[in-house]
Amino acid sequence: METIASPIFVIAALAASxxxxxxxxxxxxxxxxxxxxxxxxxxxxxxxAGGFYLSGRGMGWDAGIPVFLAFIMLAGFGTAxxxxxxxxGKAARPAPLRRSAVDEVRRADGVLSLRRSAMSLLTGFLFxxxxxxxxxxxxxxxxxxxxxxxxVLWPIVWTGITLWLFASGAVLRSHLxxxxxxxxxxxxxxxxxxxxxxx
Amino acid sequence: xxxxxxxxxxxxxxxxxxLLGLVLYVVSFSGVVALFEIELGxxxxxxxxxxYTDHAKAADTLxxxxxxxxxxxxxxxxxxxxxxxxxxxxxxxxxxxxxxDAATGEEAGEVRDxxxxxxxxxxxxxxxxxxxxxxxxxxxxFFGFVMLLSLVSGVFLHRKMLAELFTLRLRRSVRLKxxxxxxxxxxxxxxxxxxxxxxxxxxxxxxxFLLAAAFLSFRGDAGAAxxxxxxxxxxxxxxxxxxxxxxxIVANALRAMPDLEPEQIVFDGWGRKGGLVTVYGTVPxxxxxxxxVVMQGETGQLEGIVDWSREGIGKxxxxxxxxxxxxxxxxxxxKLLYAxxxxxxxxxxxxxxxxxxxxxxxxxxxGNRLFLAFSDGxxxxxxxxxxxxxxxxxxxxxxxxxxxxxxxAVLLGVLCVAILLALASASQAHRFSGITAVLLLAFPLTTLxxxxxxxxxxxxxxxxDILAVLLAMPLLRRxxxxx
Numbered sequence: 030m031e032t033i034a035s036p037i038f039v040i041a042a043l044a045a046s047x048x049x050x051x052x053x054x055x056x057x058x059x060x061x062x063x064x065x066x067x068x069x070x071x072x073x074x075x076x077x078a079g080g081f082y083l084s085g086r087g088m089g090w091d092a093g094i095p096v097f098l099a100f101i102m103l104a105g106f107g108t109a110x111x112x113x114x115x116x117x118g119k120a121a122r123p124a125p126l127r128r129s130a131v132d133e134v135r136r137a138d139g140v141l142s143l144r145r146s147a148m149s150l151l152t153g154f155l156f157x158x159x160x161x162x163x164x165x166x167x168x169x170x171x172x173x174x175x176x177x178x179x180x181v182l183w184p185i186v187w188t189g190i191t192l193w194l195f196a197s198g199a200v201l202r203s204h205l206x207x208x209x210x211x212x213x214x215x216x217x218x219x220x221x222x223x224x225x226x227x228x
Numbered sequence: 229x230x231x232x233x234x235x236x237x238x239x240x241x242x243x244x245x246x247l248l249g250l251v252l253y254v255v256s257f258s259g260v261v262a263l264f265e266i267e268l269g270x271x272x273x274x275x276x277x278x279x280y281t282d283h284a285k286a287a288d289t290l291x292x293x294x295x296x297x298x299x300x301x302x303x304x305x306x307x308x309x310x311x312x313x314x315x316x317x318x319x320x321x322x323x324x325x326x327x328x329d330a331a332t333g334e335e336a337g338e339v340r341d342x343x344x345x346x347x348x349x350x351x352x353x354x355x356x357x358x359x360x361x362x363x364x365x366x367x368x369x370f371f372g373f374v375m376l377l378s379l380v381s382g383v384f385l386h387r388k389m390l391a392e393l394f395t396l397r398l399r400r401s402v403r404l405k406x407x408x409x410x411x412x413x414x415x416x417x418x419x420x421x422x423x424x425x426x427x428x429x430x431x432x433x434x435x436x437f438l439l440a441a442a443f444l445s446f447r448g449d450a451g452a453a454x455x456x457x458x459x460x461x462x463x464x465x466x467x468x469x470x471x472x473x474x475x476x477i478v479a480n481a482l483r484a485m486p487d488l489e490p491e492q493i494v495f496d497g498w499g500r501k502g503g504l505v506t507v508y509g510t511v512p513x514x515x516x517x518x519x520x521v522v523m524q525g526e527t528g529q530l531e532g533i534v535d536w537s538r539e540g541i542g543k544x545x546x547x548x549x550x551x552x553x554x555x556x557x558x559x560x561x562x563k564l565l566y567a568x569x570x571x572x573x574x575x576x577x578x579x580x581x582x583x584x585x586x587x588x589x590x591x592x593x594x595g596n597r598l599f600l601a602f603s604d605g606x607x608x609x610x611x612x613x614x615x616x617x618x619x620x621x622x623x624x625x626x627x628x629x630x631x632x633x634x635x636x637a638v639l640l641g642v643l644c645v646a647i648l649l650a651l652a653s654a655s656q657a658h659r660f661s662g663i664t665a666v667l668l669l670a671f672p673l674t675t676l677x678x679x680x681x682x683x684x685x686x687x688x689x690x691x692x693d694i695l696a697v698l699l700a701m702p703l704l705r706r707x708x709x710x711x
Binding site: 053057058088089091092096098099101102103105106108112113114116146161162164165166168170171172173174175176177178179180181183185187188189191192195197198218222225 | 230232236237243372376380393394396397398413415417419430434437441445446448453457513516558562566
């Protein structure tokens with residue numbers, strides 16, 4: 030079975046990540062003042078940084094960084110879960126008075142704005158394709174790299190623009206602006222493609 | 229952010245979760261199981277041969293056998309090398325196929341023909357939702373985009389993210405419990421969910437957008453674009469010439485790229501001057517896109533190395549997409565880590581649905597009740613159908629297990645029955661859990677039945693059986709003590 034890491038580094042990285050997140054949870058839960066929490070925050074930062082280093086050192090940075098992030102994710106959720114289960118015997122405290130952002134929002138009236146969703150998706154898609162075309166022609170790198178990077182960036186552009194269109198107050202104006210920008214990008218791509226010059 | 233914008237984002241988050249959450253659940257869950265498609269191979273077959281690592285010798289043996297059996301070796305063919313979980317080596321050409329057991333050198337055609345299509349069904353459920361290609365792939369790519377939308381809108385909505393980093397109130401109201409669970413899994417798993425959604429979207433649409441982008445960036449030169457993006461170097465074969473042995477090719481490839489674990493050798497213009505041989509494989513521990521070593525067939529000398537992870541930033545970022553999505557760069561331990569995080573993605577969808585279910589108005593209309601029963605059928609039926617499919621792959625007649633259509637019918641049949649049962653009567657969850665647990669507990673029994681007690685000595689078989697029993701325990705507990 031293939032192995033890529035020294036087990037001792039992996040275990041140490043996991044322990045450091047878990048310790049770092051637990052220290053952060055301790056600091057946040059502490060009732061003492063801000064300045065007195067500082068050592069806990071420092072300890073947390075040191076342990077997390079140690080976990081990052083040990084992951085990269087033990088597994089190589091390619092595998093080490095994703096594994097470190099996975100350790101932090103599991104440690105974070107695990108700490109939250111452990112704290113919650115640890116409150117078993119305690120009397121239930123009243124819920125915090127703060128309300129979540131979602132609760133502050135007036136609830137949707139039940140009718141989904143499908144037309145607005147479809148419009149945002151389509152306009153966002155058009156813009157993202159225009160961005161893909163122009164990036165694959167204009168990014169300052171060799172052609173295969175341009176195409177590859179533009180393909181990876183394309184869903185991020187589509188998501189960003191769709192969300193912006195969805196959340197925008199001035200619906201018509203933002204759609205028109207996006208369509209205009211898309212046509213400009215298509216135009217730039219066409220000029221670059223037809224001129225045959227390097228980006 | 230303005231109140232109106234927040235409301236719009238809330239609506240977006242709600243409809244993406246409600247309408248498409250179940251599909252995301254199916255894609256995520258099947259992805260978790262499909263991660264282990266190769267590792268499940270020995271368990272499915274009930275036999276395991278220790279890893280065969282002398283690829284050069286195996287390639288030479290296979291090639292000599294092909295020369296002895298066939299009148300002529302074609303100019304273009306491929307050799308698929310054995311791996312840790314599979315000791316078979318095969319030579320595939322347009323005219324035919326020859327399969328040997330690398331350890332014994334004996335022909336393994338029958339063994340290969342008798343292999344179950346379970347892994348393929350689970351894999352295609354994840355990549356194409358079992359729909360025809362390429363439309364299924366595009367649809368799953370679109371769901372990757374929807375997941376991105378849902379994640380980013382969720383981040384904007386959850387403005388007290390840092391303050392509620394460790395808030396998880398499991399002993400309060402049902403709705404608060406699921407809301408906190410949804411937020412906690414969402415926040416802590418965000419890098420994984422985001423990475424999976426992004427890479428899934430890229431891989432789903434790669435057949436369209438990478439080709440279009442490459443065509444444009446090479447200014448319409450389709451040949452140059454195809455060559456550059458595939459990384460292959462095309463041969464220009466001339467007159468007949470003496471070639472080196474495939475074994476020498478493998479040995480030279482390993483000298484040129486010592487970390488390479490060779491998986492496939494592609495011969496282009498074999499037996500001709502200018503013929504090229506490319507050795508593809510993986511490099512453990514590296515985020516690398518189809519690394520390859522290209523050599524001259526006539527001399528075995530190095531022609532070039534394809535390693536996008538050592539090139540410009542564009543290619544390096546792209547090279548990470550496939551290994552990051554499939555988690556195949558760090559051995560079985562990393563795959564297990566991916567599986568846990570992938571189950572987190574399932575939990576994210578389920579907790580979101582549960583928040584909606586806990587609303588007072590959720591059960592008010594008949595439509596809502598039907599939707600909730602349907603979602604129960606999918607959520608509890610899919611693990612049950614997966615366990616049933618794995619067992620069917622071992623126990624059903626050969627004609628069924630080797631037929632892709634029959635195996636799809638088994639999976640969808642069980643899933644449909646589960647959905648119908650859920651629609652017919654509410655609160656079936658504990659029954660589904662119980663049946664799934666029983667099926668999982670049957671895994672080691674089928675090992676005894678199919679392969680005999682000696683099979684437990686093989687770690688890849690034993691570990692699947694142990695894992696099945698461990699997974700059955702919480703399900704059994706839930707079935708016996710329904711909430």
